[in-house]
Amino acid sequence: MRDQKILIVDDSEMNRALLAEILEEQYQMEEAENGLEAIDILSRRAAEFSLILLDIFMPKCSGFEVLAYMNEYRLLENTAVIMISSDDSNESIKKSYEMGAFDYISRPFDSMLVRHRVSNTMLLYAKQHRLANMVVEQIYEQQKNSKLMVSILSHIVEFRNGESGQHITHVERITELLLKQLVQLTDRYSLTASEISLISTASALHDIGKISIPDEIINKPGRLTDEEFALMKQHAAIGADMLHDLSSEEQKEELVKKAYEICRWHHERYDGRGYPDGLKGDEIPISAQVVALADVYDALTSERCYKPAYSHEEAVRMIMDGQCGIFNPVLLECLAVIGTGIKKSKGKINTYENESQALRSVQEKLNSSELFSVKKNMKFMDVLSFEQQRFNFLSEISTDILFSYNSETSALLLNAHGAKQLGLETGVQSPATNPKIREIVDPETILSVQEKIREAQPDKPSVQFDISFCIGREKITYHSICKTIWSSEINGERLGVVGVLIETGREYQHFSGRCLHDMLKDGESEPSGPYLSVDRKEARRMIGNLQRIFDTVYLVDSSCERWGMVDETGRFIPKEEYCYTVWEKNNRCENCISARVLSSKSRASKLEFMGRDVFYILASYLEIDGQPYSLTMVAKLAKETILEEGGKETVIQSICAYNERLFLDSQTKVYNRRYYEEYLKAVNREQAVVVIDVDNLKYINDHYGHQAGDMALLDVTEILSRFISEKDYIVRYGGDEFVLVFHDVQNLKEILEKIRTEINRQTSDVQPGIRLSVSIGGIIGTGTVDSLFSVADTVMYQAKRIKNKAIVYRLDEWQDQSGAGEEK
Amino acid sequence: MDLKSCYLRLGGDYDEVLGRLHKESLVEKFLFKFLDDGSFRLLEESFANGNHEEAFRAAHTLKGVCQNLSFTQLYRSSNEMTEFLRGGTGLDAPELLAQVTADYRQTVDAILAYQTSREEHG
Numbered sequence: 001m002r003d004q005k006i007l008i009v010d011d012s013e014m015n016r017a018l019l020a021e022i023l024e025e026q027y028q029m030e031e032a033e034n035g036l037e038a039i040d041i042l043s044r045r046a047a048e049f050s051l052i053l054l055d056i057f058m059p060k061c062s063g064f065e066v067l068a069y070m071n072e073y074r075l076l077e078n079t080a081v082i083m084i085s086s087d088d089s090n091e092s093i094k095k096s097y098e099m100g101a102f103d104y105i106s107r108p109f110d111s112m113l114v115r116h117r118v119s120n121t122m123l124l125y126a127k128q129h130r131l132a133n134m135v136v137e138q139i140y141e142q143q144k145n146s147k148l149m150v151s152i153l154s155h156i157v158e159f160r161n162g163e164s165g166q167h168i169t170h171v172e173r174i175t176e177l178l179l180k181q182l183v184q185l186t187d188r189y190s191l192t193a194s195e196i197s198l199i200s201t202a203s204a205l206h207d208i209g210k211i212s213i214p215d216e217i218i219n220k221p222g223r224l225t226d227e228e229f230a231l232m233k234q235h236a237a238i239g240a241d242m243l244h245d246l247s248s249e250e251q252k253e254e255l256v257k258k259a260y261e262i263c264r265w266h267h268e269r270y271d272g273r274g275y276p277d278g279l280k281g282d283e284i285p286i287s288a289q290v291v292a293l294a295d296v297y298d299a300l301t302s303e304r305c306y307k308p309a310y311s312h313e314e315a316v317r318m319i320m321d322g323q324c325g326i327f328n329p330v331l332l333e334c335l336a337v338i339g340t341g342i343k344k345s346k347g348k349i350n351t352y353e354n355e356s357q358a359l360r361s362v363q364e365k366l367n368s369s370e371l372f373s374v375k376k377n378m379k380f381m382d383v384l385s386f387e388q389q390r391f392n393f394l395s396e397i398s399t400d401i402l403f404s405y406n407s408e409t410s411a412l413l414l415n416a417h418g419a420k421q422l423g424l425e426t427g428v429q430s431p432a433t434n435p436k437i438r439e440i441v442d443p444e445t446i447l448s449v450q451e452k453i454r455e456a457q458p459d460k461p462s463v464q465f466d467i468s469f470c471i472g473r474e475k476i477t478y479h480s481i482c483k484t485i486w487s488s489e490i491n492g493e494r495l496g497v498v499g500v501l502i503e504t505g506r507e508y509q510h511f512s513g514r515c516l517h518d519m520l521k522d523g524e525s526e527p528s529g530p531y532l533s534v535d536r537k538e539a540r541r542m543i544g545n546l547q548r549i550f551d552t553v554y555l556v557d558s559s560c561e562r563w564g565m566v567d568e569t570g571r572f573i574p575k576e577e578y579c580y581t582v583w584e585k586n587n588r589c590e591n592c593i594s595a596r597v598l599s600s601k602s603r604a605s606k607l608e609f610m611g612r613d614v615f616y617i618l619a620s621y622l623e624i625d626g627q628p629y630s631l632t633m634v635a636k637l638a639k640e641t642i643l644e645e646g647g648k649e650t651v652i653q654s655i656c657a658y659n660e661r662l663f664l665d666s667q668t669k670v671y672n673r674r675y676y677e678e679y680l681k682a683v684n685r686e687q688a689v690v691v692i693d694v695d696n697l698k699y700i701n702d703h704y705g706h707q708a709g710d711m712a713l714l715d716v717t718e719i720l721s722r723f724i725s726e727k728d729y730i731v732r733y734g735g736d737e738f739v740l741v742f743h744d745v746q747n748l749k750e751i752l753e754k755i756r757t758e759i760n761r762q763t764s765d766v767q768p769g770i771r772l773s774v775s776i777g778g779i780i781g782t783g784t785v786d787s788l789f790s791v792a793d794t795v796m797y798q799a800k801r802i803k804n805k806a807i808v809y810r811l812d813e814w815q816d817q818s819g820a821g822e823e824k
Numbered sequence: 825m826d827l828k829s830c831y832l833r834l835g836g837d838y839d840e841v842l843g844r845l846h847k848e849s850l851v852e853k854f855l856f857k858f859l860d861d862g863s864f865r866l867l868e869e870s871f872a873n874g875n876h877e878e879a880f881r882a883a884h885t886l887k888g889v890c891q892n893l894s895f896t897q898l899y900r901s902s903n904e905m906t907e908f909l910r911g912g913t914g915l916d917a918p919e920l921l922a923q924v925t926a927d928y929r930q931t932v933d934a935i936l937a938y939q940t941s942r943e944e945h946g
Contacts, residue, residue: 012885014861018854018892022845057884107891110844429846 004122005030005048009038009066010055010084015107019053019084022111023118035061039069046075050122053105055084056092064092067099076100080125082117112411112427119406123485123495167298168204174294176200181334182290188330189286199287202258206266206291209239237276239263261285266292269325281328293331296324312339401478401501405431407494418501422469440469453497456484463497478503533623536570543631552634554579555622556594559685561727563632570624579632592679593619594630599682601628667710668717670730670738680729680741681786688742688808689788690752690778691796692720697736700770712772719758723751739789745780752776752806775800781811825941827852834934835897835927844894854893855935861889864928867905871915880909883924898927 005028010016016031023029030049032038035058042049056063063083070076083096083104093104102121105114179196182189191199210218213235217228224232240263243256265279265288272280274292284292300315310318316339318324320332401418405411412431419426424436431437432446445467452465461484468477482499543553543566555572556563556579563579566572579594596602601621622631663675671680694716701709713732720730720738727743742748759774777796779788791814799807809817827848831838841851863886870879883906890899901923908917 011881012861012863012889014854014857014889015885015892017857021850021853057881059878059881107888108841108844108894109892111846111850 004028004050006118007032007038007041007049007052009033009035009052009058009063011058012055015055015084018109019114022109022114026115026119034058035063035066038066042066042070042073042075042079046070046073046079049079050125051118052079052081053084053118054081054101056096064095064099067096067101071100080121082121110427112429116406116411116413116427119495167302170298170302171206171291171294172200172203174297175203175290177338178290178294178331178334181338182286182330185333185337186330191286198254199258199262199290202255202262202287203291203294205239205243205259206262206295207235207239208242209235209237209263213238233267233275236264236267258287261287262291264288266295268292270328271326274325289328289331293319293327293335297335300324402499403482403501404496404498406496421471423471440471441467453484456494458492461485463499467501476503533626535625536566538570539622539624540566540568540570554632554634555624556598556619556630556632558598558628559683566624572624572627572629593617594632595679595683597621597630598628599679665732668713668732670717670721670732672731673733676731676733676739676785680731681789682784683741684782684784686745686780686782687785687788688740688745688748688778688780689785689792690740690742690748690776690808691733691789691792692716692738692740692755693775693796693800694736694738695773695775695800696771700772704770708770712770715762716759716772716774719755719762722758723755739792740778741785748778748780749806749808752778752808756804756806775803776806778806778808779811779814780808783811825938827855827938830855830934830938831894833937834895834931836931837894837896841894851893856939858889858893858895859932859935861886863889864924867921867924871921874915876909876913876915879915880906883909886924895931898924898931901927 004026006023007030008016008019009032010019011034013033016033020029020031030041032041038052038054039061052066054063054066067076067081070079070081080102081096081100083093083101085093085096085104085106096104102125103117105117176196179191179199183191183196213232217224217232220228240260243260243263262285265274265277265284268274268277268279268284268288269292270281270284270289272278274284296319297315300310300318301312303309316335319327319335401421402415403418404413406413410430412428414422414424414426414428416426418424422440428434428437432450437446449465449467452463456463463480463482463484465480466477467480468475478501480499480501482497484497485495554563554565557572557574561578561580562574563577564572564574580592597619598621618633620631620633622629663671663679665672694712697709697712700712713736716738717730717732720740724730724740724742725744729739729741731739731741733739756774756776759772762772775796777792777794777799779792779795781788781791788811791809791811795807795809795814799805825833828838831841838851842848845851845854863882867879867882867886870876870882883902887899887902887906889895890902901920905917905920905924908920909915
């Protein structure tokens with residue numbers, strides 16, 4: 001790496017010296033004290049520099065002028081530019097980006113950040129450079145492919161024609177010879193070498209229209225009847241039409257344009273007596289004139305089903321006599337001159353030795369439609385830096401823990417959220433030995449992680465490990481999925497690691513309901529800070545702006561189910577379907593971030609997978625005219641942005657498993673308390689909340705063992721799930737307490753009574769003596785789940801006292817009743 | 825006098841600069857280098873010659889240097905000067921110039937005092 005050279009351009013000697021000091025251990029340095037000097041250096045030795053640190057305000061010639069110079073001489077392709085800016089120049093930063101700067105560093109300099117940015121830029125620029133080469137190769141490949149495609153197509157025709165298999169290659173060769181001779185005799189047609197090669201290649205397609213002519217006409221040994229000949233003549237126009245049917249993109253190809261001329265007009269004659277259009281003289285494109293002559297010459301000198309082969313001399317005489325129609329005199333001259341050359345070269349014309357193999361490979365290529373995909377790649381190039389910036393932006397506001405480690409600088413960088421979660425700075429120097437890290441991770445784990453990373457290889461760059469952090473009184477375990485990054489220049493040199501930490505578990509010393517509640521409070525991703533409250537007009541404008549950054553932007557209302565957009569006036573227009581149908585799910589997402597942000601009035605993010613695509617979803621609490629919504633923004637991640645190919649499957653599995661582990665009760669597989677706290681409790685609408693307590697679970701556990709207790713719980717959940725629709729929820733709230741949330745409040749009392757008697761009837765498979773009993777209390781009303789829950793809990797205790805009866809109140813009834821109760 | 829008290833004296837933020845540059849030796853090196861920095865002199869000269877463009881550039885450079893060294897006090901006045909010059913074409917700001925000059929003197933004095941105490945104590 002020491003061989004990479006950086007040019008520092010800044011008018012302040014102090015600033016140059018400081019940057020040099022920070023970077024000199026890793027790179028070679030050169031300094032320029034103004035833009036003019038920089039341009040002078042670049043004009044002579046631009047290739048030496050991998051990177052330029054460029055100040056904006058300088059005497060003589062500003063940083064922008066240097067950028068403009070670099071643009072003009074295409075120096076930015078190989079040399080990255082990082083702008084140095086002071087905090088006051090947002091406009092300048094924007095302008096720099098527009099002019100092709102890759103990144104910017106603002107004063108005051110943070111030495112670690114400078115090193116990291118510089119090293120990252122070099123890495124990414126090298127990647128882009130490789131990509132650029134790839135595109136060039138792709139273009140080359142495309143030309144090769146087109147040539148091959150032409151050859152394949154024409155040979156298919158030839159095969160059907162029952163011709164010698166050599167006709168196409170002969171015509172191609174003769175066309176080339178005639179054209180080369182033509183430019184020597186006259187400059188009338190001003191043909192370049194590449195045009196000659198293009199016309200020769202395209203000549204192979206002259207008869208593709210014959211594909212649609214019936215076999216019996218094409219292979220008829222005798223003379224064709226007038227009708228048959230009329231049909232046969234159509235092949236010229238048909239071939240041209242075939243090319244005309246190509247996509248407009250493909251029609252812009254020079255090769256296709258030439259082929260069109262040739263197909264349509266290779267049966268025209270100089271005197272205007274040919275077909276299909278009866279063009280005359282130089283109305284006929286020169287390409288078609290030449291191919292016509294080559295076609296006729298080769299037909300005469302080859303054996304056909306209806307005629308023997310004529311000698312070269314005979315053929316030339318017949319053509320000169322006009323027996324095959326009238327040709328351009330200049331071309332006849334050419335034919336006469338090259339006559340003997342044709343004879344010689346005809347014997348030597350190469351054909352595809354391995355035709356069927358070539359055919360297969362081209363057909364595969366055609367099928368995978370790589371042929372015209374160059375432009376797509378170009379676009380990808382353009383979006384790469386955009387993607388990078390977008391990803392940086394997303395990672396900054398992400399509520400996942402994202403990290404990158406740079407081997408060269410030994411610096412670990414965390415995104416803002418990650419740093420906060422782990423109680424670290426966003427930059428950590430030498431993490432393995434850093435005292436702050438050692439405080440929260442035990443040394444053995446550090447060793448094993450180092451070991452895992454060391455074991456990674458360039459061909460197997462993915463690494464996964466589990467790591468636990470002791471933060472406060474909690475031990476939080478994360479599953480890490482990361483990727484090692486390797487140098488493209490030096491074999492086996494590891495440049496760094498990037499990755500994500502996914503929380504898989506939390507342990508807490510005192511696992512009681514109260515503590516759990518506190519813990520969940522602490523663990524909430526973002527404190528409910530100031531949130532956005534806007535009017536309709538502002539909402540409309542803001543969403544419009546966001547739509548430029550994200551692929552999709554939509555709102556989810558406070559029921560966490562209705563999604564939609566705002567209209568021109570900013571009014572929320574819900575769709576008919578549920579928001580989870582967007583993600584091709586039948587149920588609400590386990591990890592519903594809209595519910596999370598609506599309950600915490602904050603932001604949350606997650607990854608969602610659909611088919612082979614990965615989406616980054618960001619939700620943010622937003623009030624429009626006082627109504628709460630979850631503003632949901634979706635960005636499709638380019639595979640290259642974060643995940644490697646093939647690595648995705650494991651990520652999907654991990655995320656699914658993670659959601660399951662996190663939000664489903666391990667015993668009963670219904671939602672757990674965490675799900676309730678994070679997602680459910682804030683749902684606000686008309687609904688019913690029911691609390692069910694298993695009366696004798698403790699007794700069963702004590703007398704028959706925990707096995708029997710577990711079985712009893714499974715029996716209960718099985719019965720509960722029978723009475724619950726897709727839109728309702730079962731939560732195991734505590735050891736023996738379940739919470740049901742009903743979307744539909746019709747017939748609730750009957751349903752709950754059925755549940756109670758069902759459970760009562762249930763006898764255990766393990767212990768026939770065990771009879772289960774539950775107490776059920778429910779409340780129907782409008783409000784958050786949490787507020788209804790506290791009432792339902794009281795109702796449940798009432799039911800426990802009364803026994804053998806499920807009790808349900810409407811919220812207003814309950815308020816009257818309890819108010820009356822207090823008076824008594 | 826140690827580095828920290830030198831920073832205290834010149835109205836700077838020592839913890840901030842150490843947090844960025846990480847090495848005390850580096851901070852010290854550039855602290856001394858500041859004595860050779862010509863941007864303040866250029867600012868004075870430009871005011872004397874009535875060269876607005878040069879004055880703006882000098883103030884801007886001085887501000888940048890102060891930012892990098894966490895010279896908070898001098899940064900504040902040189903920033904104000906930069907903004908004043910960025911806007912118009914005039915150089916009529918005797919109070920601002922006096923403030924920058926006073927802050928510059930204080931900074932240089934503190935550095936010189938620190939230098940002396942370093943030399944005395946080896």
